[in-house]
Amino acid sequence: MTPLQGRWRRCALALAAALPLPASAGFFIPRDVTMFMFSASPDSQMADIAHGVRADLALSAGQSRYRSDDRRIDRHYTTLQGNWLVHRDYGADGITNLYLFGGPLLARSSEFVGAGAGSGDDTRAGLHGGFWADHETRRIYGRLSTHIYLAGGRSQTVTTAQGLWAPYAADYEDIATWLGLQLERRSGLTDATQVTPLLRLFQRRWWVDVGVSVNREHRGDAFVNLMLLF
C-alpha cells in the first residue's frame, strides 16, 4: 500500500468511527436549528451535533481525536458544550461575532494509564472551552479562535486563524465560493503549526471546507470540514 492509500484509508476509517462526534467551536447556530459538523485530517478528527436553544445559545455534544506528531499518542475527547454568542455587531456591510464556549469532557488516552488515582483507567474527566471571534462580509471573512482542553493534569490548546476572500458576492440562491488560508497551532500534544490553503463552498444548508497543508512538517495532510443544517 502506498503512503497516499494509507492516508486515505485512515481518513475513511476515522470518518466511519467519528459518528456521532462534538463541536470544537462556537459557530453560531440559530434557535431551533440543528447543525451537524464533521472534520477530518490525518492527525485529528472531530464530529459534533449542536442545537440552538436560544437566539444566543446553542448546546452541542461530540467527540474528537488528536494524534501526536510521532503518532504514539492518541487523545479522544467526548465533550458537552455550550456555545454562547456574547456579542454580535451589525455593521453596514457585515457582522462581527464574539462567542465563548465550553463544558465538561471525558478524555481517553494511554498517557493516563498508571498516572494518579484510578491508575489502571485510561479515562479522565476534565473541562474544555475557549473563544471564537469572526468578522464576515459577503467578500471577506476573518476568524481567530482558541480551544483549550484540560484533563488528567494535561492540557492541550488548538488556536486557529483563518482569512478568506470570495471572488464574487454570492446571493442566497448561489453556491458561495471562498478561497483563503488557515493557520492552526496545536500545543500540549503536538507543537505543530499547520499552514493550509483552503477552499470553502456553501449554499443554504450545506458547507464544505477542503485544504491541504503546505508546511514541511505536515505537507500533504489533507483535511475536510462538513456542516449540515436541519
Added chain:
Amino acid sequence: MKTGTYQSIAAALLLALATGLAQAATTIRMQVDGLVCAFCGSAIEKKLRSHAATDDVLVSLEHKVVALSLKDGQDIADDTLRSQITDAGYQVKKIERVSQSLDSLRAELKGKAHGGR
C-alpha cells in the same frame, strides 16, 4: 351570437376575479441587518416557512431583503416576524406590506442586482 356574449361575460368575470386575487395577495417585505451568508441566513427561511400562513419566502443578501407571500386571507403579526428573525440571529429594520407579488419582487431585485452595479 348568444354563446359569444356568454363567453365574453365569463372571460370578464374570470379576469376580474384574477385581478382581485392578485390585489388581495399580500407580500410582507422586511429589511434585515446582518444578512451576509446564505448558510446562516437559511435559518430565516426555515423559521418563516414553518408558519402556517406562509406561502413562499424570498431572501436577497444583495438587498438585505427577506420577503414572504401569505396564503389567502391569512397574516402574520409584525411582532411574530420580528421574533422569528431575531431568533435566527438578525435584526429587522423595517416591515412593510406591499401588493406586489413575490415573483414580481424577486424579478425586481434580480434586475437591480444585475443592472444596478
